Amino acid sequence: MSEGIGTLRELRAALDARKTSSVEIVGECLRRAEASQETLRAFVGLRAEAALREAEESDARRERGEVRSPIDGLPIAIKDNMVQTDEPTHCASRILEGFISPYTATAVEGLERSGAIVIGRTNMDEFAMGSSTEHSVEGPTRNPWDSDRTPGGSSGGSAAAVAARIVPAALGSDTGGSIRQPASFCGVVGIKPTYGRVSRWGLVAFASSLDQIGAFARTAADCAWVLEAIAGHDSRDSTSIPEPAPAYSGALSGDLSGLRLGLPKEYFVEEGVDARVLVAVRDAVADLERAGAKTVEVSLPHARYAIATYYAIANAEASSNLARFDGVRYGHRAAGAKGLTEMYCRTRSEGFGAEVKRRILLGTYFLSAGYYDAYYRKAQQVRTLLRGDFEQAFMGCDAIVTPTTPEVAFRLGEKTSDPLTMYLSDIYTVSANLAGIPALSTPCGFVDGLPVGLQIFGSALDEATPLRIADGFQRITDHHTACPGGAA
Numbered sequence: 459m460s461e462g463i464g465t466l467r468e469l470r471a472a473l474d475a476r477k478t479s480s481v482e483i484v485g486e487c488l489r490r491a492e493a494s495q496e497t498l499r500a501f502v503g504l505r506a507e508a509a510l511r512e513a514e515e516s517d518a519r520r521e522r523g524e525v526r527s528p529i530d531g532l533p534i535a536i537k538d539n540m541v542q543t544d545e546p547t548h549c550a551s552r553i554l555e556g557f558i559s560p561y562t563a564t565a566v567e568g569l570e571r572s573g574a575i576v577i578g579r580t581n582m583d584e585f586a587m588g589s590s591t592e593h594s595v596e597g598p599t600r601n602p603w604d605s606d607r608t609p610g611g612s613s614g615g616s617a618a619a620v621a622a623r624i625v626p627a628a629l630g631s632d633t634g635g636s637i638r639q640p641a642s643f644c645g646v647v648g649i650k651p652t653y654g655r656v657s658r659w660g661l662v663a664f665a666s667s668l669d670q671i672g673a674f675a676r677t678a679a680d681c682a683w684v685l686e687a688i689a690g691h692d693s694r695d696s697t698s699i700p701e702p703a704p705a706y707s708g709a710l711s712g713d714l715s716g717l718r719l720g721l722p723k724e725y726f727v728e729e730g731v732d733a734r735v736l737v738a739v740r741d742a743v744a745d746l747e748r749a750g751a752k753t754v755e756v757s758l759p760h761a762r763y764a765i766a767t768y769y770a771i772a773n774a775e776a777s778s779n780l781a782r783f784d785g786v787r788y789g790h791r792a793a794g795a796k797g798l799t800e801m802y803c804r805t806r807s808e809g810f811g812a813e814v815k816r817r818i819l820l821g822t823y824f825l826s827a828g829y830y831d832a833y834y835r836k837a838q839q840v841r842t843l844l845r846g847d848f849e850q851a852f853m854g855c856d857a858i859v860t861p862t863t864p865e866v867a868f869r870l871g872e873k874t875s876d877p878l879t880m881y882l883s884d885i886y887t888v889s890a891n892l893a894g895i896p897a898l899s900t901p902c903g904f905v906d907g908l909p910v911g912l913q914i915f916g917s918a919l920d921e922a923t924p925l926r927i928a929d930g931f932q933r934i935t936d937h938h939t940a941c942p943g944g945a946a
């Protein structure tokens with residue numbers, strides 16, 4: 459088996475040394491993507507012709523000495539919930555079948571402006587609701603480390619494509635862990651920036667107060683390059699942070715001396731977590747200490763309410779956001795309905811899968827008169843307390859570390875009949891979305907041959923510190939360089 463596509467940095471070096479061309483790299487990615495579809499199903503669509511044409515343009519730019527950015531000419535995949543002009547986007551849902559976008563998402567525009575080449579759209583849980591990429595109308599994506607297991611979700615296709623070395627990087631979205639959990643399950647780096655750091659214009663909304671676009675790659679340094687292309691203010695997203703995004707690559711000094719790492723005592727208990735995952739995370743913390751970091755205990759007293767709070771808020775917002783899929787404006791419309799109400803009903807019954815329906819029903823209930831105060835308002839109050847926990851904790855540390863997930867990748871089908879167990883796999887990740895803070899996952903070991911992720915939270919607006927820690931960790935360990943047997 460060949461080693462697959464290199465990292466962004468390796469590919470950049472090969473281009474600069476004229477050892478290869480963008481056309482060659484993109485062609486190779488497309489070949490790998492196609493060859494892996496039967497086994498992995500990481501993609502829902504490839505844009506072969508357009509990508510190769512753009513690669514030619516990039517090669518011509520390089521000849522003229524007009525390289526736009528470090529990722530000019532390099533391939534990248536995007537999740538199937540981000541739009542690009544004249545391309546389909548269907549969020550792995552039947553209801554958006556046939557939808558072709560008239561415009562391009564700001565984050566994708568950022569990639570285009572940087573010269574990166576979008577090779578295709580990756581598989582996901584329908585409307586990003588899930589933790590396993592099994593709720594997809596296209597069928598599940600498989601984990602490159604073990605094809606009987608899930609890659610995590612909802613950005614499972616992006617994580618699997620990067621892990622299997624089909625593409626060096628991919629975009630994902632993270633509402634409650636959908637970048638970090640699949641990154642952990644697939645042994646790659648995944649970062650969710652601060653809420654508002656990357657514009658959500660052109661990202662199909664799931665839960666608007668939580669949604670954030672971020673990046674997958676095999677190294678923290680590569681994630682920094684992708685973030686530099688997609689982050690920054692956008693007046694078309696009213697939640698967009700006005701300040702310009704920092705130059706993340708410049709923060710990757712490799713120096714971790716004096717950094718204070720907070721270990722939340724609530725997250726380092728052996729309840730509800732595979733003890734071997736905790737051992738791997740503790741070993742990683744010891745490695746970071748040897749590199750000069752110091753550890754301090756911190757407390758997040760409201761963390762135990764995070765899952766309930768998240769699912770109340772996320773489902774309430776989803777029920778409102780998904781009201782627009784009514785058979786009139788986008789995609790699928792039920793045939794033969796007699797009257798408008800019947801058309802709405804049948805379109806939505808046929809178009810949405812079971813998990814999406816479950817969430818719309820729950821969310822509608824949480825927002826209904828009589829229950830609003832007990833569920834939605836209460837959840838917002840707990841959210842404020844949780845945010846306060848993080849503010850307090852960050853007074854005593856520069857970053858907070860936890861496991862990314864309580865266990866390694868689970869088997870396909872293992873949790874689909876029990877939504878509550880599925881929801882519990884988000885136990886460590888949802889709090890970052892509720893608090894709006896940046897968080898990443900980086901590989902830190904293996905249990906039964908499956909990757910374990912170390913999660914690093916930064917304080918609001920500070921993606922640089924988690925990236926610097928993950929990069930420092932990758933300079934002294936090699937977990938992130940392991941290659942799965944299922945690589946294309």
Ligand code: GLN
Pocket residue numbers: 586587588589611612631632633634635636637664772884
């Ligand atoms: N797994 C979580 C959920 O099902 C998170 C999803 C996400 O971040 N998009 O809601």
